[in-house]
Amino acid sequence: MQDIQQSLKAHKLTQQDFKQICSLLGREPNLVELGIFSAMWSEHCSYKSSRIYLKGFPTKAEWVVQGPGENAGVIDIGGGIVAVFKMESHNHPSFIEPYAGAATGVGGILRDIFTMGARPVASLNSIRFGDLCNKNTLGTKHRYLLRGVVKGIGDYGNCMGIPTIGGEFSTESCYNGNILVNAFSIGIAKKEEIFYGRAEGIGNPVIYMGSKTGRDGLGGAVMSSDSFNEHSASLRPTVQLGDPFTEKLLLEACLEIFKENLIIGIQDMGAAGLTSSSFEMAGRANSGMRLHLDRVPMRENNMNPYELMLSESQERMLLCAKKGCEKRILEICQKWELDCAIIGEVCEGDTMELLWYDEVCAKLPISPISENAPILQRPVKIPQYLSQTTHKQVGFHPSHSLEEVFKTLWNSLEISSKQWIYEQYDSSVQGNTYRSNEGDASLLRIKENGVGLALSIGCNPRLCYLNPKEGAKRAVAKCGREIAVLGAKPLALTDCLNFGSPENPEVMWQFKESCEGIKEAAAFLQTPVVSGNVSLYNRSDDMEIFPTPSIAMVGIIQNPNEAMDAKFKKVGNALYLLGKNKLEFSGSLYQKYCLNELMGDLDPLDLKAEQQLWKCLYQGIQTHCIQSAKEVGSGGIAITLAKMAILSELGCKIQLDVAELFSESPSLAIVEIPQDRIQDFERITKEYGIHSTYLGYILKESYVQLNDIRFKIKDLRQTFYHHFVEIAQKL
Incomplete structure (x- = not known):
């Protein structure tokens, strides 16, 4: 009995799990079977903890x-x-071994794409770290993690010849013990040549292809279902090792097999x-x-067999x-x-029979394991911290000057250019990248049909910490808005839901x-969810990460x-704000850097106003009323301008x-309008019920004047493009 208890503990299985396993098998499992259940x-x-909440996602549309x-x-x-x-996420492996964890995260998501019969054409990523600027060992560690993750992503994608054309980066102390590395990839295929993950047809052969199997990555899935603690360094053997050159060969071989229609x-x-x-x-x-x-x-x-x-x-x-078709494969x-x-x-039948030199080493029912795993309805509880945060009124402090706040935000890591990261990624390979890493959405030309795909992630x-529901809504809206300012139509999204321990009701x-x-x-x-991933147990000791439901959206032009694009075009053109500025500061950069707090609540997002803003932008861009546009994001109007x-x-x-x-405030965009098109622009905003505010005009002089304060563009560029580099390269 003692051996069983130790085995269950090692495999992260409960006594209830064991009873259910014995009931399914009609006997006790052997070690191989226990490992499979685990x-x-x-x-x-x-x-098992998240499935009940994933039901009801909108997943259908004519496209x-x-x-x-x-x-x-x-x-x-x-x-x-x-x-x-x-x-998908590769959070835990990337924290343990940043280079290998991030690289294999990219490799894994690329295989998910070409497994469907599609050739991958672009990647994005969302990466989050702890206190990079910390002067003690914590900061040193996270700068090491940042360099390893970026190099892992860059090396794997570059070797595969697949451009990385955009991404998202942020830092918060909640990620000190558990960084996030989310990888996105997109591929292109003919509609009638999509392949699925099914094994059917009695007698059809099952074939293994690719690299040989080693002992690397043993227990990876189980490791990713646990929290970090002081012993996590010992988990390095559970991190997989990737080889992008082999994956490139695997990609080409798979596409050739698909083309010849050799598989089910x-x-x-x-x-x-x-x-x-x-x-x-x-299953x-x-x-x-x-x-x-x-034979493996x-x-x-x-x-x-276990290994x-x-x-x-x-x-x-x-x-x-x-x-x-075996011989040809x-x-x-x-x-x-x-x-x-x-x-x-x-x-x-419904049985998986595993043989080792012609002797049965495991025999298990398939559907209870693959399709009917236990579903847990874990306790839920409104977080205690909300009783302190939601009742705090957050506004702009009258003692803060415009110049002081602007310089503080402009010097923050969130605002600084991430060029140091993007320069390590090949964004132009394959020759179809129209726009990458310039903020808002990236743009990709699809040579097969001539359209452009706009990709955003964020x-x-x-915001999700202060109000998870409204924060998640705003994440969806923001990604769509970044696509809309390009003049593209948002179509669908994928998500990667990163949260702390499901054993915590909060x-x-x-x-x-x-x-x-x-x-x-x-x-x-009308942006259905067509795929996604859940990553739980993102916590270290007693610190849970902020709820981080990363969204990646795809649109078409x-x-x-x-x-x-967001570049000013002509001196004298007018600048307008589209949408109502409701003076919202909860969860803002101003609150983080100038007030050093995280307080307040979020007003419900007006989804109708967001939808109308997208339509207004599309119409204004189509009729050439709008000559540049950018969604208002972190830092507000001043930083956007x-x-x-x-x-x-x-x-x-x-x-x-x-x-x-x-x-x-959400649902805002800044647009540039020629003086002779202002009446046309006002007609469009009226048609879609969008509030517009005149902000000012474009100058030939190289400075940004906000009220009475001028900021030289030369100085702005220097800070914007160099501050992050200095932090990232600091040993």
Whole structure:
């Protein structure tokens, strides 16, 4: 009995789990079977704590080809072409081993894309760290983590020849013990050539292809379903090691196999490796499967069934081939210098039978493990901290001068250019990048049908901490708004829901509320959720991260040459604010850096106003009334105008109440209007019911004048492009 208890503890299984396992099997499990249950019923693989709140996400629209449930979501972008995209986390591995963790995070999300039959064409990322500016060992550690993560992302993507064209970065002390690394990728395919992760057809062979299996990554899925503590450094062996050059070969081999129509289904061996891929493929098709584990290509000596089933070695795929096509698949793999072996076949029934040199080493029912894992309804409780934060009125302090606040915010890490990061990513490879890393959305030309895809990613975790539901709604709206200021139409989104421990009722309340916010915003704004990921246990000792529901959105513009940018165009043109500035400071940069607090609540987001703003921007850009545009984000109007100025080298003169300059109300955009088109512009704003405010005009002089204070563009550029570099490179 003592041995069983120790085994259950090592596998993060409860006594209740063990009873359920024994009931399913009619006996006690052996070690291989226990390991399989542990991986498949882990939080990372089963979503057992989160699944009840993921129901009800809007997932359908006329342009949605495939929603959640497969390796990635698929939307129709015209001309028989589809876009395939998803976002996933690699938080825990990246904290333990930043370079390898971030690199394999990129590799994993790319495999999710080309597993669907699509060639990856671009990547984004969202990365969050702790106190980088801290002068003690904490700051040194996070600067080390930052450098490792950025190099891991850059090296893997660059070696694969896939451009990284945008991203998001932020720092908060809540990430001191648990950084976040979220990776997004998008690929392109013909609509009729999408492949799915299913193993069906009795007698069809199951084929292993890719790298050999080693012991790296053992227990990765289980590790990602636990919190960090002082012993977390010992988890390094659970972090996978990636090889982008092998993945490039795997990509090309898979696409060749797809082109020749040799398979029924395919699945990446990601979290839980051969276990998850085999059980999920069989489970989706209601099939059985038999695997001969001794036939799996092995990288190390004396490996056993337990290790082969749970290894998370990278760059591996599991195929369900059409009977008779085995030889051709083996030839293609040999051509691309990949290991390949027929390791099993699809069977009748609902049983996974694992053999080791012709002896059964595990025999398990498939659907209870893959499709019907335990669902937990964990306790929820409104966080205690909200009783202190929500009743605090937050405004602009009268003692703060315009010049003081502007310089403080402009010098912050959030505002400073992340060029040091982006320069390590190849953003122009493949030759289809129209715009990257300039703020707002990135833009990609799709050569197959000529359209442009706008990609945005973001979330303000401070807002989600103060009000998880409204913060999540604003994350959806902001990503859509960044696409709308380009003149593109937002179509669909993927999410990566990063939260603390589900064993904490306050965290589960945050999760529940955030899901409701995404559901409400995505449904109203007609941007369905087509794929996603949940990452829980993002905590260290007693510190939970802020709720961080990262959103990545995809939009379309028919002619990418007509996309709008944020550069001022002509001296004398008028600058207007679209939307109502409601003087909101809760969770703002002003509050963080000038008041050193995080207090207040968020007003409900007016989704109708947000939707109308998108339509107004689209119409204004289509009719050429609007000649530059930028959504108002962190730092408010003052910071947004300064960014527009340094992009164009033209100045501007603005007259506005000081508080209005730094407010961070949602649903705002700044637009440039030619003097002879102002009446047309006013007609459009009236048509869509959008409030507009005249701010000022564009100057030929190289300064930004806010009321009576002038800031030289030369000085603004110097700070903007150099401050972050100095911090990031500091040892």
